[in-house]
Amino acid sequence: MKILTGNDLRTGAVTWWDGSSWSLHVNDAVDVGEDAEEILAREVAARRVNVPYAIAATRTIDGVRPAHIKDRIRALGPTVRPDLTLKPQDPQAIDWVI
Amino acid sequence: MYRYDSYDQAMVDARVAEFRDQARRRLEGKLTEDQFKPLRLMNGLYLQLHAYMLRVAIPYGTLDARQMEMLADIADKYDRGYGHFTTRQNIQYNWIKLEDCADALADLATVEMHAIQTSGNCIRNISSDHFAGAAADEVVDPRPYAELMRQWSSFHPEFTYLPRKFKIAVIASEKDRAAMRLHDIGVRIVKNDAGEVGAQFYAGGGMGRTPMIAPLIRDFVPIDQFITYAEACLRVYNRYGRRDNKYKARIKILVHELGAGEYIRQVEEEFAHLLSVGVEPPTAELERIKAHFELPEPLRLPGQGAGTPLPSGGAAESGAPGQARGGAFDQWVKRNTHPHRHPEYVSAVISLKPAGGIPGDATSDQMRVVARLAREYSFDELRVMHTQNLLLPHVAITDLPAVYAALDEAGLGAANMDTIEDIIACPGLDYCSLANARSIPLAQRISERFAQTGRTSQVGELKLKISGCINACGHHHAGHIGILGVDKKGVENYQLSLGGSEAEDVALAKITGPGFDEDGVIAAVEKVTDVYLASRTAGERFLDTYRRIGMEPFKEALYG
Numbered sequence: 001m002k003i004l005t006g007n008d009l010r011t012g013a014v015t016w017w018d019g020s021s022w023s024l025h026v027n028d029a030v031d032v033g034e035d036a037e038e039i040l041a042r043e044v045a046a047r048r049v050n051v052p053y054a055i056a057a058t059r060t061i062d063g064v065r066p067a068h069i070k071d072r073i074r075a076l077g078p079t080v081r082p083d084l085t086l087k088p089q090d091p092q093a094i095d096w097v098i
Numbered sequence: 099m100y101r102y103d104s105y106d107q108a109m110v111d112a113r114v115a116e117f118r119d120q121a122r123r124r125l126e127g128k129l130t131e132d133q134f135k136p137l138r139l140m141n142g143l144y145l146q147l148h149a150y151m152l153r154v155a156i157p158y159g160t161l162d163a164r165q166m167e168m169l170a171d172i173a174d175k176y177d178r179g180y181g182h183f184t185t186r187q188n189i190q191y192n193w194i195k196l197e198d199c200a201d202a203l204a205d206l207a208t209v210e211m212h213a214i215q216t217s218g219n220c221i222r223n224i225s226s227d228h229f230a231g232a233a234a235d236e237v238v239d240p241r242p243y244a245e246l247m248r249q250w251s252s253f254h255p256e257f258t259y260l261p262r263k264f265k266i267a268v269i270a271s272e273k274d275r276a277a278m279r280l281h282d283i284g285v286r287i288v289k290n291d292a293g294e295v296g297a298q299f300y301a302g303g304g305m306g307r308t309p310m311i312a313p314l315i316r317d318f319v320p321i322d323q324f325i326t327y328a329e330a331c332l333r334v335y336n337r338y339g340r341r342d343n344k345y346k347a348r349i350k351i352l353v354h355e356l357g358a359g360e361y362i363r364q365v366e367e368e369f370a371h372l373l374s375v376g377v378e379p380p381t382a383e384l385e386r387i388k389a390h391f392e393l394p395e396p397l398r399l400p401g402q403g404a405g406t407p408l409p410s411g412g413a414a415e416s417g418a419p420g421q422a423r424g425g426a427f428d429q430w431v432k433r434n435t436h437p438h439r440h441p442e443y444v445s446a447v448i449s450l451k452p453a454g455g456i457p458g459d460a461t462s463d464q465m466r467v468v469a470r471l472a473r474e475y476s477f478d479e480l481r482v483m484h485t486q487n488l489l490l491p492h493v494a495i496t497d498l499p500a501v502y503a504a505l506d507e508a509g510l511g512a513a514n515m516d517t518i519e520d521i522i523a524c525p526g527l528d529y530c531s532l533a534n535a536r537s538i539p540l541a542q543r544i545s546e547r548f549a550q551t552g553r554t555s556q557v558g559e560l561k562l563k564i565s566g567c568i569n570a571c572g573h574h575h576a577g578h579i580g581i582l583g584v585d586k587k588g589v590e591n592y593q594l595s596l597g598g599s600e601a602e603d604v605a606l607a608k609i610t611g612p613g614f615d616e617d618g619v620i621a622a623v624e625k626v627t628d629v630y631l632a633s634r635t636a637g638e639r640f641l642d643t644y645r646r647i648g649m650e651p652f653k654e655a656l657y658g
Contacts, residue, residue: 010125011195012149047127050145068588070527073536074147078528080456080538084178084193 001031001059004039005071006052014074015049016064022049024086026075027063062096072097099160099479100245100390102210109253110207113214117141118200125197140220142213143199146531152194153216154206158226158244158268159187159482161211163469166480168209170465176202181465183450183458185522185573186265187225187482188216192529214252219260221251221332227269227276228483231391232491234439238295240270240287242388243324246379247285249387250325257332261339262347264332265304276484277600279303279312280576282349283331290318297324301331301361302353305570309606310350313358315365323369326378330369334361394477397440397492427502429555430513435498442495446476448488448505449512449520453549454542457523458486460510467508475501486522487515518553518560518627519545522573526566526583527590533566535583535590540564543620557627560640563598576600578641579626580607581619592619596626596652597644608649611657625655 003026004017015022016029017039023029032039036054043049056067066072077085079094087093102110117137124134138144142153154169161169169189173181176198177191184190194202206212215222224244231239247266251257257264267276270287278284284300296318303312319327335349338356353361435444448468451457460468468488472480475497481489493501505511514520521544524530526537541564548554563577567584574580580595591613598607614622627640629652634643644652 007145007149010197012145012193014148044131047130050131069590070147070533073527077148079536080528080542 001057001064002033002036002054003029003057003064003066004032004036004043004052004054005029005066005074006043006049009047009050012050016075017043017052026057026066029057029064031059065096069097099162100157100241100387106249107207107210110210110212110214113141113212114200114203114207117203121196121200136218138196138199139217140214141199141203142216143194143196144217144531146192146525146529147527148529149193150196150199151529152191152199152202152213153184154189154191154211154213155216155223156188156211156482157248158224158230158241159228159484160226160230160241161480161482162478163473163480164478165209165211166465166469166472168205168211170462170469172202172205173462173465175205180459180461182456182525183460183482183486183488185484185486185524185571186223187228187484188223189482190525192525217263219262219264220258221254221260221264221266224248224251225265225267225276225281225484227271228481228485228489229275229436229445229491230270230481231393232436232438232443232445233271233273234437235273236269236271236439237289238270238287239391240268240285242384242391243270243285243287243297243321244268245387245390246325246384247328249383250328250379257336260332260336261341262344262349264335264349266328272602274600274602274604277573277576277604279604280305280309280573280600281312282335283328284312285324285328287321288318295321297321297327299327299331301365302350302358304348304350305573305575306348307345307568307570308348308350309570309575310354311604311606312350313353315358315362321384322381323373323378326372327365327369329377330365330372333368333372334364338364394492397438397443397477399440426506426511426513427499430502430506430511431498433513433517434515435493438492440492443492444495444498446490446493446498446501447483447515448490448510449514450487450510451514451520451541451545452509452512453514453519454546456538457521457541460488464508464510467504467510471501471504485515485520487520514545514554516559516561517555518548518557518562518579518623521545521562521564522577523564524566524572526564526572530566530571532569533583534568534585535566535592537564537566537572537581537583540581540583540592540616540619543616544623547620547624553627556631558639560627560630561599562623573600574598575606576604577607578639578644579623581623584613586613590616592616594619594622594626594656596649597641599641603641610649610653622656626652629655 018028019030286298299316300312434447476490521541523537523541527533563573564581565572565574576598595607
């Protein structure tokens, strides 16, 4: 699947295109198929997100998994600071990145 | 240390107001990201993997307790309670919000700090010897000269849009503790046979994807011409440095392609021209700056003020004689203190490398402890070291037990300066948008393993440096052992290199061979140290043994 990601303009937080807006959670990301360029152009013009781009991902039993480790780290947070990730109560969440 | 005059303060305040307006317009949608990006970068604001990142300048790594406390406050108020000290003696915050950034900069301005020119194709923060002003072996304190360069290079209209970023280091001793020859320009303040102070210039060094050691381009520039000479170096680079390819735009490429001889010829021609124009700041300005760096009265020896050479030696290299002794304290004194120009003082390194920790990170609480210690025990002075540690430059030997006790209680008592646990590591793929692989987890695992097995002290001085990409922010080219993270078909892979040095015996490390996965490279580091321990002769550091026996025995152990 192809999903869209960027950073929130105000906070810089990593966000994912959920079909109508930008979510903090990668599992909300939707497959944009062939519409990536059109959505990106529209969202950049609306200035709702910073430097968005399309990436490859797969839908697994646990949710959406970006293909590249860099985007998995973006999706969760720094692997060296579990307390600063989106799942601070779950240190094992780091395993999902690697 | 240097204090802003009204011009400095007005410039910084005006810049904050300007950035506040730019950020407001970006948030209101009146500026696109393409329009805003160069403006935010000029104010040290990057967009990294997880958030905006703010890099704050700490000129030549010198700051006082009040400034360190402000850095702690900013970490709490605008970030997540910590900061990351960098190899350019700066600090970075990883979670700054754009909507808060101008407020953070305004707070910084109240303590004479800013983030100007910590990014972009301009002259960056001038770095220096972290022991400057305290070291027994320096000719003079190099910081007044670094400060003069800072003032010259701040908002320099001709050098705001250079072909690429430009890094300068200024030192004043034979020992190089600032990786001086791995800078775009390296300056060593020296004295000639007549006892006159001048500057030795090196140009065209750097790390990154094309590492080069800067050649000497001028043995002695009279000190009242040294800004003029720097201007000539920059002018030639600005005129002929490549702008068509960012990977070939640094001055090292220009010096290499022209040849050092031709670059020198052009610089000398420009220098002669500039001398006729008269661009050198008045000598009185240097004297004004020097006055800010006068040593505190108790540190002065008879007849010696700021900028006056002091006799070398005499500092308590072996620690704190007569003090209460304990194993850990003794070890810390032995490892983490450095001789001071005054025999009753030492400089004390505060390690930000606890075993298993993140190199260079300090919590806001730790910053406040360090600030308090600076105020109470180090004449209100602190340094950020390019090794991502902190330093109390002037500590009375009799105060060392109290200082150590406070540091230890704050988790800052690691006794590992210049050992394999004292690893330089870039933020890597955990934070950096340019990185290809994670650096920090390697540093954590290596330091933890060596600490647990007790091999750290057995191995002794060994500088290990890790970069998460070819840009080499972790200085892997200059590591006795260097590790470079690469992306191998979407998987992290690590190249090992040996034999680098950033010191006066500067050398670029050589790659051992095929790379390793994360577990593999950690095992490889252990094998390399095994070879060293089995091969060394009395008194040899790792680097000495490597230079004597060469790469082959290490390759044999790794790949044989």
